[in-house]
Amino acid sequence: MKISVHAASVDLLANSLANLSYLLDKGHAHAVARKYDPALLLAARLAPDMFPLTRQVQIASDASKFGVSRLAGIEAPKFEDNEQTFEELRARIARTIDFIKGVSAASLEGSEDRVIKVPARDRTLEFKGLDYLVRFVIPNAFFHITTAYAILRHAGVEIGKTDFLVGSGPGFSQSA
Amino acid sequence: MKISVHAASVDLLANSLANLSYLLDKGHAHAVARKYDPALLLAARLAPDMFPLTRQVQIASDASKFGVSRLAGIEAPKFEDNEQTFEELRARIARTIDFIKGVSAASLEGSEDRVIKVPARDRTLEFKGLDYLVRFVIPNAFFHITTAYAILRHAGVEIGKTDFLVGSGPGFSQSA
Numbered sequence: 001m002k003i004s005v006h007a008a009s010v011d012l013l014a015n016s017l018a019n020l021s022y023l024l025d026k027g028h029a030h031a032v033a034r035k036y037d038p039a040l041l042l043a044a045r046l047a048p049d050m051f052p053l054t055r056q057v058q059i060a061s062d063a064s065k066f067g068v069s070r071l072a073g074i075e076a077p078k079f080e081d082n083e084q085t086f087e088e089l090r091a092r093i094a095r096t097i098d099f100i101k102g103v104s105a106a107s108l109e110g111s112e113d114r115v116i117k118v119p120a121r122d123r124t125l126e127f128k129g130l131d132y133l134v135r136f137v138i139p140n141a142f143f144h145i146t147t148a149y150a151i152l153r154h155a156g157v158e159i160g161k162t163d164f165l166v167g168s169g170p171g172f173s174q175s176a
Numbered sequence: 177m178k179i180s181v182h183a184a185s186v187d188l189l190a191n192s193l194a195n196l197s198y199l200l201d202k203g204h205a206h207a208v209a210r211k212y213d214p215a216l217l218l219a220a221r222l223a224p225d226m227f228p229l230t231r232q233v234q235i236a237s238d239a240s241k242f243g244v245s246r247l248a249g250i251e252a253p254k255f256e257d258n259e260q261t262f263e264e265l266r267a268r269i270a271r272t273i274d275f276i277k278g279v280s281a282a283s284l285e286g287s288e289d290r291v292i293k294v295p296a297r298d299r300t301l302e303f304k305g306l307d308y309l310v311r312f313v314i315p316n317a318f319f320h321i322t323t324a325y326a327i328l329r330h331a332g333v334e335i336g337k338t339d340f341l342v343g344s345g346p347g348f349s350q351s352a
Contacts, residue, residue: 002178003288003306012310019315046222046330112179130179134188138314139195139341146322154222154330165315 005112006105009071009133013064013141014097015168020060020145021093022167023152023159027053028086030157038086044151053151057089060144061096067137068100070118071111071129181288182281185247185309189240189317190273191344196236196321197269198343199328199335203229204262206333214262220327229327233265236320237272243313244276246294247287247305 031038042054051059058081069076077099083089112130119125127136149164159167207214218230227235234257245252253275259265288306295301303312325340335343 002180002285003184003309004178007306007310008179008184012314015311016315046326047332050329109178130183133179134183135191135346136341138188139192139318140337142315142318143322143325143337143340146319147326149319150222150323150326153226156223161316161319164319165312170311 004105005071005108005129005133006103009068009108009137010100010103010105012138013067014101016141016145017060017064017093017097018168019164019166020057020148021090023149023157023163024057024086024090024093026159026163026167027152027155027157030152030155039084041152041155041157042084042086042089044155046147046151046154050147053148054083054089056144056148056151057093058083060141060148061092063137063141063144065096065099066118067133067141068103068108070116071114071133071137072103072107073111073114074103074107180281181247181284181305181309182279185244185284185313186276186279186281188314189243190277192317192321193236193240193269193273194344195340195342196233196324197266199325199333199339200233200262200266200269202335202339202343203328203331203333206328206331215260217328217331217333218260218262218265220331222323222327222330226323229324230259230265232320232324232327233269234259236317236324237268239313239317239320241272241275242294243309243317244279244284246292247290247309247313248279248283249287249290250279250283 027041028038031041043052045052058079061079065076077095079092083092112133114129116127116129116132117124118127149159153159203217204214207217219228221228234255237255241252253271255268259268288309290305292303292305292308293300294303325335329335
């Protein structure tokens with residue numbers, strides 16, 4: 001027995017994106033409670049030359065949609081990167097989750113051995129599907145999801161690792 | 177065809193831990209070049225009530241060693257959590273990588289269906305192996321690895337996402 005690419009991509013990413021959406025909701029509530037413009041939090045960064053919160057969320061979305069679509073060999077939906085509010089970012093995440101959940105396990109079967117081509121600035125990277133998933137898609141998506149968490153946390157939003165891991169619901173059965 | 181739990185745990189975590197070790201080396205070099213005590217960087221935090229860099233690295237190590245050992249149903253090595261320097265933290269990471277790489281693919285076979293018990297503060301969590309891997313081990317490890325990156329980056333260490341993804345070497349074949 002082994003695990004499916006679907007479980008290690010769609011399930012993994014959809015779960016973590018749902019948790020990110022929950023974290024953003026906490027961020028928005030924080031801005032409202034403190035009576036400051038939520039757009040200030042969306043523009044927050046950890047360093048002057050790092051992307052702000054909005055862009056971290058957009059890239060987490062892109063990393064997920066491109067990861068799954070390239071493995072499946074299908075086109076990903078195009079997003080305009082024009083989100084201005086927490087609500088719009090959460091809608092973007094919801095659309096991303098809908099898209100990746102709509103990719104069937106069957107269409108990902110065998111993708112671990114497929115050659116995946118990723119356009120980069122001045123060349124095209126080629127990966128074996130399994131390497132692409134394990135060494136690029138998963139680390140890249142978590143890089144941006146966790147950085148979004150860190151921006152919120154650094155700004156004083158009251159969130160903790162439990163929110164990051166299971167904020168949108170545990171998604172697994174557990175016993176006491 | 178599907179992918180092995182070994183690929184989605186040992187390979188994934190060993191690669192990202194090696195990149196973390198590389199990031200720490202860049203952090204140490206930054207402190208030396210700026211002529212400040214590297215221990216100050218090890219004690220840096222993103223927020224007063226978040227763990228400092230040293231603890232983030234220790235937990236990333238623990239998340240990885242426990243993740244793999246529980247899936248395999250074996251004991252993990254005990255670490256004393258007494259690292260005081262970058263060199264000691266990098267040695268801790270190296271020992272963690274050695275341990276998880278020593279867990280055979282065969283001993284992880286079928287672990288996706290195993291019941292995994294994780295002691296928590298006041299109870300024992302139970303997961304199906306696949307859920308444990310996808311919803312706990314991987315997000316938890318990346319949470320701490322990325323937070324370590326964010327602490328370094330926030331402190332002015334000159335690192336970028338490429339260092340996070342492939343700092344220790346690409347680990348995959350690619351063509352121009």
